[in-house]
Amino acid sequence: MARYLGLLGSINVGGNRIKMAELRDVLTEAGFKDIATVAASGNVIFTDDSDPAMLEIRLEDVVQSHFGFKSCAMVRSAEEVRAAIDENPFHGTEAHHGSDKMVHSIFLSQQPDKSAVDAVIEEHRAKGSERLALGDRVLFLDYVHGVGVSDLSNKFLEKRLGCKGTARNMNSLKNILAKMN
Template identity: 80%
Template sequence: MARVLALLGSINVGSNRIKMAALKEALAASGFRDVETVAASGNVILTDERDPAMIEIQLESVVAQNFGFKSCAMVRTADEVRRAIDENPFHGTGPEHGSDKMVHSIFLSQQPDKARVDALIEEHRGKGSERLALGDRVLFLDYVHGVGVSSLSNKLLERRIGCKGTARNMTSLKRILEKMD
């Protein structure tokens, strides 16, 4: 059986508060096996052999039915999580790389059109210090001075590139990957 990571968006953001024990219990009651949460931001490791798209639909349904709000779910394998770390051009050591807390991989619901991402990068040029790059169903983003001072909100990014996404910083992804391995 395959262990996968489910990244749930909008968890413990704003009024969307969920205790991880309650999330774990709701997922187990819905038939998910070996459910383990990592941190309090909607990172769930579980065992499931189904198509990732089917898992995502069920996860979104469980959150809506049990907690009363809409969340997006992105399911990834350990290899995909590893690539989201290793292929992030802003992650690493040296002065050209950002700090692990500021460098994010935004997991996307689909591969966005490259032209839309290029337009977003061009539109943002000169407006802020953030850096963006596109990967395989992931948008790499170095917030440089912090998420809170950036104009690149999740809503703006989703609107510009035409797909949903949920972000995790390198610190979180490394911790998640350790638990998956």
């Protein structure tokens, strides 16, 4: 059995409120095993033998049917979570004085065309100081001055890249990875 992280998008933002204890109960009823949640933002660690793409569909279906709203789900192994930290070129840079709160890895539903990412980088170059780089089904983003003041919203990026995504900052990912092992 493999240990996975399910990253649920749109959890406890807007009107999409879910208590993590209820999420654990619902996922247990749906057949997920060894469930742990980390923080209240839709980070679910579990054990399963199914294909990760099928697990994403199952997670999305459970949230939709039980909680009544659509959430995107990305499922990643511990190795993929570690790569989303280690391969993030903005992680641990001097610009943040040791804090990676503004540095994010956005987990993507598929690998976007590099030309689409390059177009976003070029389009945004004159608009803000954020930095972007592409990894394997992950977009690395340094929000520099904060997510709330950036034009690079999840909705904007999804439209430009043609795929869904959900972001976590480096501090959260390190905490999650420690709980996966």
